[in-house]
Amino acid sequence: MLAAEDVSFGYDARPVLNGVSVSVPAGGLVGVLGPNGSGKTTLLKLLAGLLPPSRGRITLDGADIASVDRRTMARRVAVVPQETELAFDYSVLDIVLMGRYPHLRTFELEGPNDLDIARRTLAATGTTHLEQRTFRTLSGGEKQRVVIASALAQFETDVANPSDPHGPPDRDPSHTRVLLLDEPTSSLDLSFQLATAALVQTLNRTHATTVVVCTHDLNFAAGLCHDLVVLRDGRVIAAGPTETVLTPDTIGAVYDVEADVRRHPITGHLTVVPLARL
Amino acid sequence: MPDTTATLSDRRPATAGSLRRRVWAVQIGFGLLAVVTCVVAPLIGPTSISLSRVFDGTIPFAENVDAQIFFIARLPRAIAGALVGASLAAAGVVLQALLRNPLATPFTLGVSAGASLGAMLVITLGVPLTVLGSAAVPLASFAGALGALAIVYFLATMRRQGLSTLVLLLAGVTLNSLFSAIILFVQYLADPAQTLQSVRWVMGNLDVGSYRPILWGLAPIGLSFVAFARLPRALNLLTMGADSAATRGIDVLRTQRLAFLSASLATGAAVAVGGPIGFIGIIVPHLVRLLVGADHRLVLPASIGLGAAFLVICDVAARTLLSPMELPVGVITAMLGGPFFLWLLVRNR
Numbered sequence A: 001m002l003a004a005e006d007v008s009f010g011y012d013a014r015p016v017l018n019g020v021s022v023s024v025p026a027g028g029l030v031g032v033l034g035p036n037g038s039g040k041t042t043l044l045k046l047l048a049g050l051l052p053p054s055r056g057r058i059t060l061d062g063a064d065i066a067s068v069d070r071r072t073m074a075r076r077v078a079v080v081p082q083e084t085e086l087a088f089d090y091s092v093l094d095i096v097l098m099g100r101y102p103h104l105r106t107f108e109l110e111g112p113n114d115l116d117i118a119r120r121t122l123a124a125t126g127t128t129h130l131e132q133r134t135f136r137t138l139s140g141g142e143k144q145r146v147v148i149a150s151a152l153a154q155f156e157t158d159v160a161n162p163s164d165p166h167g168p169p170d171r172d173p174s175h176t177r178v179l180l181l182d183e184p185t186s187s188l189d190l191s192f193q194l195a196t197a198a199l200v201q202t203l204n205r206t207h208a209t210t211v212v213v214c215t216h217d218l219n220f221a222a223g224l225c226h227d228l229v230v231l232r233d234g235r236v237i238a239a240g241p242t243e244t245v246l247t248p249d250t251i252g253a254v255y256d257v258e259a260d261v262r263r264h265p266i267t268g269h270l271t272v273v274p275l276a277r278l
Numbered sequence B: 001m002p003d004t005t006a007t008l009s010d011r012r013p014a015t016a017g018s019l020r021r022r023v024w025a026v027q028i029g030f031g032l033l034a035v036v037t038c039v040v041a042p043l044i045g046p047t048s049i050s051l052s053r054v055f056d057g058t059i060p061f062a063e064n065v066d067a068q069i070f071f072i073a074r075l076p077r078a079i080a081g082a083l084v085g086a087s088l089a090a091a092g093v094v095l096q097a098l099l100r101n102p103l104a105t106p107f108t109l110g111v112s113a114g115a116s117l118g119a120m121l122v123i124t125l126g127v128p129l130t131v132l133g134s135a136a137v138p139l140a141s142f143a144g145a146l147g148a149l150a151i152v153y154f155l156a157t158m159r160r161q162g163l164s165t166l167v168l169l170l171a172g173v174t175l176n177s178l179f180s181a182i183i184l185f186v187q188y189l190a191d192p193a194q195t196l197q198s199v200r201w202v203m204g205n206l207d208v209g210s211y212r213p214i215l216w217g218l219a220p221i222g223l224s225f226v227a228f229a230r231l232p233r234a235l236n237l238l239t240m241g242a243d244s245a246a247t248r249g250i251d252v253l254r255t256q257r258l259a260f261l262s263a264s265l266a267t268g269a270a271v272a273v274g275g276p277i278g279f280i281g282i283i284v285p286h287l288v289r290l291l292v293g294a295d296h297r298l299v300l301p302a303s304i305g306l307g308a309a310f311l312v313i314c315d316v317a318a319r320t321l322l323s324p325m326e327l328p329v330g331v332i333t334a335m336l337g338g339p340f341f342l343w344l345l346v347r348n349r
Helices: A040-048 A070-076 A092-098 A112-124 A140-152 A190-205 A218-224 A248-255 B004-009 B016-043 B065-098 B111-125 B127-158 B165-189 B192-203 B212-230 B232-238 B242-247 B252-274 B280-292 B296-320 B329-347
Strands: A002-011 A014-024 A029-033 A055-060 A077-080 A178-182 A210-214 A227-232 A235-241 A257-263 A270-277
Touching: A002 A040, A014 A029, A014 A040, A014 A055, A014 A235, A029 A040, A029 A190, A029 A218, A040 A077, A040 A178, A040 A210, A070 A077, A077 A140, A077 B242, A092 A112, A092 A140, A092 B232, A112 A140, A140 A178, A140 A190, A178 A190, A190 A210, A190 A218, A218 A270, A227 A248, A235 A248, A248 A257, A248 A270, B016 B065, B016 B296, B065 B212, B065 B232, B065 B252, B065 B280, B065 B296, B111 B127, B111 B165, B111 B192, B111 B252, B127 B165, B127 B212, B127 B252, B165 B192, B192 B329, B212 B232, B212 B252, B212 B296, B232 B242, B232 B252, B232 B296, B242 B252, B280 B296, B280 B329, B296 B329
Parallel strands: A029 A210, A029 A227, A077 A178, A178 A210
Antiparallel strands: A002 A014, A002 A055, A227 A235, A257 A270
């Protein structure tokens, strides 16, 4: 379980998060919603250990992550940023192998095992055919999948290999593996948005990866996430199962927008249609 | 636009074993290139000498003119060139990765301007020359380099936790123009002979005269290279951005600190030995990336070897092209490097 316990944070004394508590159970798929500037990305950075909370603590399976060394942390928690820009031109395989960093000693080169893992994460994200391409020549959607593959390659157990005896975390619930995604659909077209949702769902179900996803896209979250956390001005406004959180009242309170929320007859998910600004 | 790096990178290794082989091949190949260049370069010059006579053990050294020319007159200069070239090329690689900017050079962060100011003050004020002898100029330039390094580092770390690469870049560029202005001001006041001498120094000169300056330079440069050896994989990850690197288990601050300090130290020492010889630190890393791809485990050793060989060859050109007149080596590297740099600039658009 990954949890934020009464966490506060501010940049240069400007508070961004104020007493935020969030808990992500092992195997969970949690969406973090909220308007621009509500603190979603900051919360994600705190959960990833990139920023230290000014108050409260972040725990991973009960241990304060401030006391977890960064390599161990990297084998348990991986981040897919909104966009990845490279200063130099690496191949897709290079990028995925970079996920193996926390497993290698200073002068160690990637071995056959690392290569196998990289290839399996490429397969799991549907990017095997891109292996020899240079990262810069990929489309936005392809880049994102490759970065997800690289993130999966970080985990200490081989998530992309269901037959790995050490793999599935349901056999080892004390070792949560968390994938944190920041706005995964913001720069993607409709088709890639659906593909991303499907991929995240598969990773969560088949590969038993715990997922936290920050998003603006209410319908993306509604179709994907088991639970939602809704932030406004650095505070948690609502949290709980998607069905109970995603209501016209919550949306009104967070976005100042009147919305119609109903179950879609075909998808079976809640669907949000914004109607007017309040 | 055809992307040459793409086509070359497409031949990247598909198996882990071949990465190991490539690392070895690059280290041995580019290392040999540097060594061979250092051995061949001293054979070239106004007095032609033969390699077999140089290493002919049957002739005592005192009577072997070829060996004397080789070991006393020309080899120190070749070794100095190799050391300076290797340092500047490696520092260029490290700083480009640190700043995530392919156009960064070892001189971007103000270290060379500090070195130039130090050297010029000693040349112009004249006095310490008699105190410390011929070592005063390199010592002063090394001190100037360390001073600039300290100022830039202090500025980049004072504002917030961590090391801001943006402040690093801005402080370096500002310090460069500030020091250049001071240099111009002092030159304006100095007498023409001293100005000429300091202008000559800025053009770069590898005629070190003996092995002593090389030995002095070896300590800081060796220290930097030990640090460089630890950096390549972390530099690969830094090119994805600091946060991405951090979430993959890199100690970003430590890596940035090590990269900045070691690259600056190597640059300072190289400039103290050979003067601020431009363009090595940008042409060589980019040439190497075209040859071996972007992986710093290949780029760094290859740049060290190619940087050494490239500067030694440029220096041979500098002392033989218009022989007996000698051209400043910085002019040769800049005349080769300038157009190349412009081509890169256009190509990156």
